[in-house]
Amino acid sequence: MSTQTKIIIGGVAVGFLTLFVFPWWVTALIILGVIAAPLAGYLMLDPSQRKRVRAQSRKRLNG
Template structure:
């Protein structure tokens, strides 16, 4: 599992744990941020940069 995946899963877990401390809407914002931020960052890349990121991911799978 990649480091970024571990961080994303950790963010979601922390978001669920905050359900017991903060109001539900604040916890929902934390969870959406943990899931949505990497997606938004990926979508902000140029098409050539996205292609390079996908190629690196495929290259790591085979090694």
């Protein structure tokens, strides 16, 4: 099992645990925040920086 898969499984487990500890709307805000933070960071990049990030991820996939 890859490291990324373990992280995803752990995140899902933590998400379910927060459902039992906090009200559902707090859990929804936490999950949205975790998704929105990297997305907002990516959208704040210049087009040339986004191109460099995409090229870097493609390079990782190929090699």
